[in-house]
Amino acid sequence: MSAAEETAGGGGPVTALVHAGGAHVLPLLGRVEDLLREVASGHGPVLTEHAGATIAAGGKRLRPLLVILAAGGHPSGDGEGLVRAAAAVELVHSATLVHDDVLDLAPLRRGRPTVFASAGREAATQTGDLLFARAFALLARNGSAEQVRALSDAGSALAGGELLQRADAWDATIPLERYLRRCELKTARLFEAACILGALEGGDGDGPTHPAEALREFGRRIGLAFQILDDVLDVAGPAERTGKHRGTDLLDGTVTLPFILARERDPRLGAIDPRAIDTPPKAEAICDRIAATGALDAARAIALEHVAAAKAVIPAGLAERERAALTLVADGVVARYS
Amino acid sequence: MSAAEETAGGGGPVTALVHAGGAHVLPLLGRVEDLLREVASGHGPVLTEHAGATIAAGGKRLRPLLVILAAGGHPSGDGEGLVRAAAAVELVHSATLVHDDVLDLAPLRRGRPTVFASAGREAATQTGDLLFARAFALLARNGSAEQVRALSDAGSALAGGELLQRADAWDATIPLERYLRRCELKTARLFEAACILGALEGGDGDGPTHPAEALREFGRRIGLAFQILDDVLDVAGPAERTGKHRGTDLLDGTVTLPFILARERDPRLGAIDPRAIDTPPKAEAICDRIAATGALDAARAIALEHVAAAKAVIPAGLAERERAALTLVADGVVARYS
Numbered sequence: 237m238s239a240a241e242e243t244a245g246g247g248g249p250v251t252a253l254v255h256a257g258g259a260h261v262l263p264l265l266g267r268v269e270d271l272l273r274e275v276a277s278g279h280g281p282v283l284t285e286h287a288g289a290t291i292a293a294g295g296k297r298l299r300p301l302l303v304i305l306a307a308g309g310h311p312s313g314d315g316e317g318l319v320r321a322a323a324a325v326e327l328v329h330s331a332t333l334v335h336d337d338v339l340d341l342a343p344l345r346r347g348r349p350t351v352f353a354s355a356g357r358e359a360a361t362q363t364g365d366l367l368f369a370r371a372f373a374l375l376a377r378n379g380s381a382e383q384v385r386a387l388s389d390a391g392s393a394l395a396g397g398e399l400l401q402r403a404d405a406w407d408a409t410i411p412l413e414r415y416l417r418r419c420e421l422k423t424a425r426l427f428e429a430a431c432i433l434g435a436l437e438g439g440d441g442d443g444p445t446h447p448a449e450a451l452r453e454f455g456r457r458i459g460l461a462f463q464i465l466d467d468v469l470d471v472a473g474p475a476e477r478t479g480k481h482r483g484t485d486l487l488d489g490t491v492t493l494p495f496i497l498a499r500e501r502d503p504r505l506g507a508i509d510p511r512a513i514d515t516p517p518k519a520e521a522i523c524d525r526i527a528a529t530g531a532l533d534a535a536r537a538i539a540l541e542h543v544a545a546a547k548a549v550i551p552a553g554l555a556e557r558e559r560a561a562l563t564l565v566a567d568g569v570v571a572r573y574s
Numbered sequence: 575m576s577a578a579e580e581t582a583g584g585g586g587p588v589t590a591l592v593h594a595g596g597a598h599v600l601p602l603l604g605r606v607e608d609l610l611r612e613v614a615s616g617h618g619p620v621l622t623e624h625a626g627a628t629i630a631a632g633g634k635r636l637r638p639l640l641v642i643l644a645a646g647g648h649p650s651g652d653g654e655g656l657v658r659a660a661a662a663v664e665l666v667h668s669a670t671l672v673h674d675d676v677l678d679l680a681p682l683r684r685g686r687p688t689v690f691a692s693a694g695r696e697a698a699t700q701t702g703d704l705l706f707a708r709a710f711a712l713l714a715r716n717g718s719a720e721q722v723r724a725l726s727d728a729g730s731a732l733a734g735g736e737l738l739q740r741a742d743a744w745d746a747t748i749p750l751e752r753y754l755r756r757c758e759l760k761t762a763r764l765f766e767a768a769c770i771l772g773a774l775e776g777g778d779g780d781g782p783t784h785p786a787e788a789l790r791e792f793g794r795r796i797g798l799a800f801q802i803l804d805d806v807l808d809v810a811g812p813a814e815r816t817g818k819h820r821g822t823d824l825l826d827g828t829v830t831l832p833f834i835l836a837r838e839r840d841p842r843l844g845a846i847d848p849r850a851i852d853t854p855p856k857a858e859a860i861c862d863r864i865a866a867t868g869a870l871d872a873a874r875a876i877a878l879e880h881v882a883a884a885k886a887v888i889p890a891g892l893a894e895r896e897r898a899a900l901t902l903v904a905d906g907v908v909a910r911y912s
Contacts, residue, residue, distance in 0.1 A: 279734050282741055335703065339696050358677050361699070362737040365673065365706070369729030372710045376722030384714030384722055391707030396617045399700040403620055 261304050261561070264315060264322070268300045271323040275370050286351045286363040287370075290330050293346050298565075299325045299430045302458070305565060306434025306451045308558045317378045321433040324387055327371035329426060332394050334364035339402070340488065375433075383433055390429035397422025405489035406510045412496050419463040420456070427459030428452045450551045454562065457546035462569050464539040467492035471523045472532050483519025486510065493538065495522075498531035505529070543570055599642050599899070602653060602660070606638045609661045613708045624689045624701040625708075628668050631684050636903075637663045637768045640796070643903060644772025644789045646896045655716045659771040662725055665709035667764060670732050672702035677740070678826065713771075721771055728767035735760025743827035744848045750834050757801040758794075765797030766790045788889045792900065795884035800907050802877040805830035809861045810870050821857025824848060831876065833860075836869035843867070881908055 276287040300322035304311075311318035336342070337350040338360045344350060351360040368391070375384050400418045404410045432455070435448040471494045473482035485492055489510050499506035505525060513519050526532065546566045550559050614625040638660035642649075649656035674680070675688040676698045682688060689698040706729065713722055738756050742748045770793070773786040809832045811820035823830055827848050837844035843863060851857050864870065884904045888897050 279730060280738065282737055283734055332703075335699055339699055358740045359737060361673055361677055362733040362740075364703075365670075365733040366730050368703070368706055369726045369733065373723050373726035373730065376714075376719040376726060379719040381714040381717040385711050388707045388711035388714060392617060392704050392711065395700040395703040395707060396621055399620055399697060400618060402696045402700075 261301065264304045264311070264319060265297060265300060267315070267319045268297065268304075268322045268326070271319055271374070272326060275323065275327065275374060279366055282355070282359060283363055283366050286355050286359055287366055289348075289354075290334055290351055290363065290367065291326075293348050295346065297326060298462075298569075299329055299426060301565065302427060302430040302455060303434040303437075305558065305561050306431040306455070307438030308434075308554055310438050312437055318434065318437040320374050320378055321383060321437050322430075324371040324375040325390075325426065325430045325433060327367050327374065328387060328391050328394070331364045331367035331371065332398070334360055334367065336398065338364070339398075378437070380436060383436055386429045386432045386436075390426045393421045393425035397425075401490060404491065408491055408495070408499065408506060408508055408510050410491055410496070412493075415491070415493055415496055416460075419460050423463040424456045424459030427455040427462070429455070431455035447551050447553075450549045453549045454546045454566075457542040457549070458566055458569055461539040461542040461546070461566075464493055464535060464542070465569065468494055468532055468535045468539070471495075471526050473523070481516045481520065482523045483513070483516070486513045486519045486522055487516070493535045494526050494531045497534045498526040498529040501529035501531060540570065543567070599639065602642045602649070602657060603635060603638060605653070605657045606635070606642075606660045606664070609657055609712070610664060613661065613665065613712060617704055620693070620697060621701055621704050624693050624697055625705055627686075627692075628672055628689055628701065628705065629664075631686050633684065635664060636800075636907075637667055637764060639903065640765060640768040640793060641772040641775075643896065643899050644769040644793070645776030646772075646892055648776050650775055656772065656775040658712050658716055659721060659775050660768075662709040662713040663728075663764065663768045663771060665705045665712065666725060666729050666732070669702045669705035669709065670736070672698050672705065674736065676702070677736075716775070718774060721774055724767045724770045724774075728764045731759045731763035735763075739828060742829065746829055746833070746837065746844060746846055746848050748829055748834070750831075753829070753831055753834055754798075757798050761801040762794045762797030765793040765800070767793070769793035785889050785891075788887045791887045792884045792904075795880040795887070796904055796907055799877040799880035799884070799904075802831055802873060802880070803907065806832055806870055806873045806877070809833075809864050811861070819854045819858065820861040821851070821854070824851045824857045824860055825854070831873045832864050832869045835872045836864040836867040839867035839869060878908065881905070 272291045273288065276291050277284045279287065303322035303325055304318060307318050333345065334351050337345060337352045338357045341352065342350050343353045351363050355363075371387065371391075372384060375387055397418050397420070400414075400421060404414060404418070431451040432448055435451045467485065470485045470492070471482060481487075486495070491510065495505070502525065505522075508522070513522055543566050547563055550562050554562075610629045611626065614629050615622045617625065641660035641663055642656060645656050671683065672689050675683060675690045676695045679690065680688050681691045689701050693701075709725065709729075710722060713725055735756050735758070738752075738759060742752060742756070769789040770786055773789045805823065808823045808830070809820060824833070829848065833843070840863065843860070846860070851860055881904050885901055888900050892900075
């Protein structure tokens with residue numbers, strides 16, 4: 237499953253954060269939304285329509301939230317730089333989703349038709365390229381080469397991670413390390429970049445308030461947990477929660493952590509040819525067999541270790557409110573699956 | 575035809591330049607090549623292979639040459655910034671070609687299998703994304719937000735231009751203005767960006783030596799001439815020069831300047847449904863009818879006007895050698911078609 241096949245709806249980290257008194261981040265998130273809408277327009281009617289629809293389709297804006305929180309509630313200047321950084325991260329994420337949908341021939345994302353489905357692969361490919369280019373134009377306005385490099389490195393990693401996933405497709409024997417490497421590239425790196433960008437935009441202009449390396453590790457761990465739990469959810473269902481049938485990853489040939497752990501426990505699973513899993517009922521049956529091994533709990537436990545590690549690296553020097561907010565985000569990544 | 579379906583081989587602007595005594599640019603172009611090769615590596619074996627093959631397949635490196643010449647032979651510092659800018663422009667160009675080949679299902683480019691043909695649409699889409707991301711990572715090292723924005727804006731225009739072309743496909747009635755707008759977006763803007771980047775990297779650090787706006791217009795005019803002549807070549811052939819059959823644009827549904835001018839002269843051409851041009855012999859027959867109207871000479875004349883306008887804006891303050899080099903590039907764009 238792609239990093240960002242995030243189910244829409246309530247209960248995400250933003251909601252938890254607001255309930256816990258972190259409402260001060262909402263105005264910044266609102267400005268990010270405004271900027272995203274502005275960025276989508278002005279590139280001809282076709283691209284404006286599709287880029288706009290992509291952005292309007294939303295998602296939980298988890299990455300922009302991380303950017304804002306990593307700035308520690310003290311954005312430098314008027315916060316414009318922080319808002320731009322948050323929007324740029326979301327644009328790179330959105331660009332990747334649009335291209336993924338083309339490659340997956342995906343009809344729906346977050347319950348709406350994909351750009352691919354509504355406008356075809358050509359419009360979708362170009363829409364992705366446009367969103368990608370706009371991300372860097374936006375971030376460049378911050379005047380920080382370090383920021384552009386951080387985002388660009390994450391963009392390169394995303395491409396490499398997606399490709400690795402496709403190269404590994406239909407291989408039931410891929411080693412655990414390979415799966416984790418994929419998660420690092422296709423998910424964790426952009427979470428890391430979100431935290432780095434926030435750290436760089438925090439403080440009073442004399443350098444970041446927060447230790448960027450600790451925040452990078454926070455982002456990395458959250459990203460890994462996020463991806464692993466996404467992959468667990470694809471097996472665990474139920475469909476009414478995810479909006480999809482169980483086992484869509486298996487139908488795409490994508491072997492993820494639950495299967496990898498389950499094949500150790502049930503060798504007959506390891507002998508399966510993924511290409512034989514070619515109907516939703518067959519995929520659901522394999523999901524049941526994976527669940528029967530206890531692999532889902534084992535995978536969840538690994539994700540929870542990453543969440544715990546993320547919380548452990550939250551810099552002690554942060555204000556209590558900021559520490560609480562980052563903790564909530566870490567817990568929120570788990571909460572949406574429980 | 576895409577901006578960059580440039581026939582490989584001798585006789586290009588670089589060759590002309592070297593013959594005319596501009597050999598001082600060659601070491602810089604050599605450093606650009608080294609950097610491009612370096613950038614392609616280190617992203618896993620699959621992307622390294624395909625990004626590397628894309629870069630190794632070459633082309634005339636016209637855009638890097640423009641970057642270098644626009645710096646006026648006086649790169650600031652050790653020239654590293656200029657080399658990075660030149661490589662970044664070529665990377666954006668290459669990324670676009672790789673994505674275009676996916677959309678066109680193109681088997682060959684410059685006589686070699688495309689990434690799409692040799693590795694599939696998934697690897698090709700991700701290779702394009704990687705090259706795009708690497709371009710901005712590289713350019714960010716120059717520490718100039720203005721440069722990143724210039725390249726990113728050109729990248730957005732490329733996406734818009736390609737999409738416009740696809741939206742216009744199979745429409746024999748598109749107005750001339752629409753065709754020219756397409757040329758601006760999909761070709762001229764990146765040539766402009768090349769000149770702007772070069773101007774910004776020229777001089778002694780106290781701002782560019784050359785007037786950036788004049789160089790931008792130079793790039794724009796060269797880009798328009800380049801695209802128009804590319805489109806003329808597609809109709810004029812012969813195939814042994816272009817490596818393709820005549821009329822490939824028509825077979826793709828792409829209506830270009832020769833057809834637009836010819837339909838004014840031969841109204842029966844304007845009544846043709848482009849979808850009926852569905853075999854190479856039919857396309858060649860239409861090419862003959864276009865040629866019979868004299869539209870090819872008329873289109874070439876328009877391109878030559880752009881070349882003349884480009885030469886006219888070469889800043890008078892440049893050293894004689896630099897003026898001569900830019901003039902040679904302008905003439906070189908024409909020469910490969912004569």
